[in-house]
Amino acid sequence: xxxVDPYDDEHASGMGPFxxxxxxxxxxFACVAVLAMLPFLIPVTFYVVANVYAxxxxxxxxxxxxxDGVIFTLLVLSVxxxxxxxxxxxxLIGRALSPKRRRV
Numbered sequence: 169x170x171x172v173d174p175y176d177d178e179h180a181s182g183m184g185p186f187x188x189x190x191x192x193x194x195x196x197f198a199c200v201a202v203l204a205m206l207p208f209l210i211p212v213t214f215y216v217v218a219n220v221y222a223x224x225x226x227x228x229x230x231x232x233x234x235x236d237g238v239i240f241t242l243l244v245l246s247v248x249x250x251x252x253x254x255x256x257x258x259x260l261i262g263r264a265l266s267p268k269r270r271r272v
Contacts, residue, residue: 195261202254214246 221242225234 195258199254199258202250206250209250210247213249214243217242217246 218239221238222234
């Protein structure tokens, strides 16, 4: 049985040497939920973005009025925004939760 020093900073917050496992499981479930929703979020997002483009441009998405480069760029951006946002969110949360290094 190990004796825990009450003045040790590592155990003072109630977290183990690897952080809170419950919090890590919660972040994992949130990532899985976002990844599972991607097949539904991406088409809805592109539909909304394309409709806003059509409203502001005044096009009917026929081949003569819509700019193909703009439509392709909107499609690429609407597909790429969710995985990039998820990676940024996980990186920021992980950075905030990583244990602080101590000088010896």
